[in-house]
Amino acid sequence: MPTPPVTEQLPARTAAVWAALDQVVGRGSSLRVLDVGGGSGMFAVPLARLGHEVTVVDPSADALATLGRRADTAGVGARVRALQGDGDLLHEVLPSAGGSDVAFDLALCHFVLEVVDDPAVTLREIAGALRPGGQVSVATANRAGAVLGRAVAGHPVEALALLEDRDPAPGRARPARRRFTPHDMLALVEGAGLEPGPWRGVSVVADLLEATSGAAPEAVRSLELALAETSPYRDVATGLHVLATLPR
Template sequence: MPTPPAPSSAEQLPPRSAAVWAALDPVIGAGTPLRVLDVGGGSGMFAVPLARLGHSVTVVDPSADALATLARRAATAGVGDRVQGVQGDGDLLGEVLTALTPDDGGYDLALCHFVLEVVDDPAVTLREIAGALRTGGQVSVAAANRAGAVLARAVAGHPVEALALHEDRDPATARTRPTARRRFTPEALLALVEGAGLQAGPWRGVSVVADLLDASSGADPDAVRALELALAGASPYREVATGLHVLAARP
C-alpha cells in the first residue's frame, strides 16, 4: 500500500517515529487547530511538536517527574500556553477529564503510544480514550510488536529470551526484576481497538529497521527515515517492526 509522505513538521524528529508522524500528518496538518489528548505522553515527545503546530494538547500521565519534564520542554519551545499536564491514569481517564473540563464535547485527536503494554487493563484504557473523543474524533494507537521483540532479542544474542517472547512468556523470569510488559500481534491490537467501539484503519510497522541499526553505523538519518516510510506499510517488513500503529476513529 502507498505510504504517506513524511510531514514537514517532523523532519527533524527520530526516524523510528517517522511512520507515526506520516499517518498523523493528514489529521494534524489540515490547518485547523485541534484539541489533542495525549495519554501517557508525559515528557512531551509528541505533545510539544503538536503544540508548535498550533494545536492545544492535554497530557495525562501518572508520573509527576515526566510531567515536570513536559512543562520545561513546552516552556523552552515557547508553547507552554498550549500544553497542559495532568497527573492521572489511563484506566481512570473519564474521572480525570470530567474533573478537568466537564461536558466539553470531546477531543479531536487522542494519542495512546506505547501505553497499553503497562496499564492494568488495555481494553478499559482504550474504552476510556474512545469515550473522551468527539464523534468523528480519531485515536493514534502504537504498541510493542511481539514479532519485533522476538527478532530484536535473537539478533542481540539472547535466543532463550527470544523463544520465551515467541511463546508469550516473560523473557526475564530468571532476573532479579523481571519485566511484565505486554507485546501485541497485529490481530490482537486491532481486536482491542475495535472492542473499544472504534473503527480501525490499516495497521503499519513502527521502526522496522531503525532500532536494529547500531548507533555507530553512521547511517544517514534522512535515508533511514525514507526507508522507514517505505517499509511501514509493506509486508513482510512491517510484521517484524519494533512497534505496531493504527489510526482509528470514533463513529
C-alpha cells in the same frame, strides 16, 4: 499552520507514526489533542508547535515536569496542559470527557497498553473522551519484533519465551511488559468501539541503522516510510501503529 512535523528533524523511528498523524494534524485547523501517557512531551510539544491544544495525562510527576520544561523552552507552554493520572481512569481525570465542549479531536495512546492494568479498559476510556468522528493514534510493542530483537542480541531463551507469550525474565519485581501481534492490537481497538485504519510497522530498521551505520537521517526516514506499510518488513518492526476513528 506550520509544516507538518514529519518533515522536521524528528527521530526516524517515529516517521511512520508522524506520517499517519500528518493526515490529521496538518489540515490547517487547531485541534484538541489528548496524549495519554505522553508525559515527557515527545509528541505533545511538536503538536503544540503546530498550533494544537494538547492535554497530557500521565501518572509520573517527573515526566510531567519534563514536559513543562520542554514546552516552555519551545515557547508553547500556554498550549500544553499537564494532568497527573492514569489512562484507565480518564473519567476521573477528565470528569467532563465526552461532552461537546471538551471532547477531543485526536487522542494519542503510544506504548501505553504494554504497562496499564487493563488495555481494553484504557482504550475504552480514551474512546469515551473523543468527539464523534474523532481519531486515536495507537502504537504498541510488536511481539515479532521483540522476538527477533532478543534473538539477534544473543538471548535465544528470552526470544523463545516472547514467541510463546511468556515472561522472558520471570522472578523480577516488575511485571513483564506486554507485546502485541497486529491481530491483538486491532482486536483491542475494535473492542473499544473504534474503526481501525491500516496498520503499519514502527521502526522497521531505524534503530538498527542508527546503532550500526552512519546513514543520513533523511535516508533512514525515507526507508522507514517505504517499509512501514509493506509486508513482510512491517511484520517484524519494533512497534505497531494504527489510526482509528470513533464512528459518528
